[in-house]
Amino acid sequence: MTATTPQLLPGGRDLDAAIAEGKRAYELDRAHVFHSWSAQAKLSPMTVVAAEGSYVWDGEGNRLLDFSSQMVNTNIGHQHPKVVAAIAEQAAKLCTIAPAHVNDARSEAARLIAERAPGDLNKVFFTNAGADAVEHAVRMARLHTGRHKVLSRYRSYHGGTDTAVNLTGDTRRWPNDNGTSGVVHFNGPFLYRSSFHAETEEQESQRALAYLEQLIAMEGPDTIAAIILESVPGTAGIMIPPPGYMAGVREICDRYGIVFIADEVMAGFGRTGKWFAIQHFDVVPDLMTFAKGVNSGYVPLGGVVINEEIAATFAERAYPGGLTYSGHPLACASAVATINAMEDEGMVTNAARIGEQVLGPGLRELAAKHRSVGEVRGLGVFWAIELVANQETREPLAPYGGSSPAMAATLAACKAGGLLPFANYNRIHAVPPCNVSDDEVAEGLRILDEALTVADGHTS
Structure with missing residues (x-):
């Protein structure tokens, strides 16, 4: 052809x-x-x-x-005509407003996202893209736990800003990594190119979890704020976690008081056949980042979905972070239209x-x-x-x-x-x-x- x-x-x-x-x-x-x-x-x-x-x-x-x-x-x-029309309609009504003020597009977008998120992830902090969503998720985890280190896997991508690119586990990190970001990398499961000499998915899962727990013991559990994982690693190769692995990471995080961050920037919003890829594994993270598919990139938008415990940390204590365009009306209106179109059209x-x-x-x-x-x-x-x-x-x-x-x-x-x-x-x-x-x-x-x-x- x-x-x-x-x-x-x-x-x-x-x-x-x-x-x-x-x-x-x-x-x-x-x-x-x-x-x-x-x-x-x-x-x-x-x-x-x-x-x-x-x-x-x-x-x-x-x-x-x-x-x-x-x-x-x-x-x-x-x-998509419904999203294009929604952007035009929102532009005619309210192009922009400071994030301190309520706007109906942001409120509705937050509701639609929270309704589809797993478990008790019910609060949404809006960002401009996936990288700054990761930045803020890590900041929340560090402030919530009072710890600094974050663990992320090799063969991963989390964004191009400073913290996000240091979390990244591929070659794009190398020119930006001075070893001072508090990030510790580890090998995750990838049976085709196994780091654990595994021959089955069960072996790969068990050996990867044992390795991760040993790494945590050597690094000091009380120094680790979070583990961040792409629910299904995307740019790094679309490696589906083997059965039991994500549940095992969840159990390890619970045992050591570590925040589990699921990066859904690429895998979220229908890409894997569920609203969020983490839902394939019956696991609920503490924080979940998103961007890309939330509005198909028609207007830049990202965010962090936050569980009740971490949201409560900032109930009486100010969260030290924000963005001028957090919850931008044009972006959020396109997200509302995108989610509704995805729902209505199956x-x-x-x-x-x-x-x-x-x-x-x-x-x-x-x-x-x-x-x-x-x-x-x-x-x-x-x-x-x-x-x-x-x-x-x-x-x-x-x-x-x-x-x-x-x-x-x-x-x-x-x-x-x-x-x-x-x-x-x-x-x-x-x-x-x-x-x-x-x-x-x-x-x-x-x-x-x-x-x-x-x-x-x-x-x-």
């Missing part, structure tokens, strides 16, 4: 005019925009001139199936069904067919394809923290076929919107099939 070039874009916009506007935007971008996580002189970023549903149109006018959901956040797809149920009946089985068929695929794993519309140079040795197709000509060729084949993938190191993540259709998934699988043939040519 090749990328198509329609003459009109969504909304009736003229394609040629949009391409011309895109070229001008590209020139201005290269002249003035400083990009994140990039060596600036080596960049040649793709221009996007339009988006609708599960598709985007690039600067050449090619339509691409968005299997990345951008940064794994457009959970309801692009330009998107969370659809994500679960797609994962169980369409995307998961389709990816497993590709894994059986292609020698470049070491493993596929995931839930809902949250899947990773682990690419290897050799299935027996499990040598990754690109090194940890980098890329390779083999990965570059595979990703180029995806785009040439009309697919926009999410890639990290040696993996392609299949992460379409929660309301993706069966036909769109089938289209994505066909393109991936062709691209993996390219990857096969780099295997032994």
Whole structure:
């Protein structure tokens, strides 16, 4: 399948005019925009001139199936009309107001989030994004416990601000880590590349928990404020925790008075086929961070959902933190519209069904067919394809923290076929919107099939 070039874009916009506007935007971008996580002189970023549903149109006018959901956040797809209308309606009524004042969009968004959160997580502190949600969750845990250390796992990502990037367990931390942030990293369960020489999920879970408890004993339980875990690690590889692991972490935290923070920034709001990924494990954290999917990234928004005990810590004692745009009306109005649209249109149920009946089985068929695929794993519309140079040795197709000509060729084949993938190191993540259709998934699988043939040519 090749990328198509329609003459009109969504909304009736003229394609040629949009391409011309895109070229001008590209020139201005290269002249003035400083990009994140990039060596600036080596960049040649793709221009996007339009988006609708599960598709985007690039600067050449090619339509691409968005299997990345951008940064794994457009959970309801692009330009959902109910959310676009809600933003416009809120802008006409009240664009912004200081966070000290009540606004109805923030109040309703908090209600909808708390209703879907597990257990007694009933208070919401709004932030601008996921990274500052993590910053504030850690601050709350430290103030609540009077302790400083925070434990987080390797193969994780928690954000780009100072505390969040130091919590992160991948290579993006290294240039920012001076060893002074009070963070201690540990190995979490990942059976395909087990650090514990495990052969079964049960062994992996038990050995990972034993290791974690030993680490806590060596660090001193009374020095540890929190353990933060992505409920399902996202950017690091979509590794589903084995049965018993999350419950074991919860028990360890209870025993030592450690706050359990679940990072749901990427995995939350339907992505795994439940409102929050932690709900797959019947575990209730003390704090839960969110962002991305809460409003599909239409307006920047994040937050922390807080349980009763930690909220009570700040009942008579001021919480020392805040943001000018906390609970911004435009952002919260888009969250209300997003959550209601997801509920009304059954998107969370659809994500679960797609994962169980369409995307998961389709990816497993590709894994059986292609020698470049070491493993596929995931839930809902949250899947990773682990690419290897050799299935027996499990040598990754690109090194940890980098890329390779083999990965570059595979990703180029995806785009040439009309697919926009999410890639990290040696993996392609299949992460379409929660309301993706069966036909769109089938289209994505066909393109991936062709691209993996390219990857096969780099295997032994």
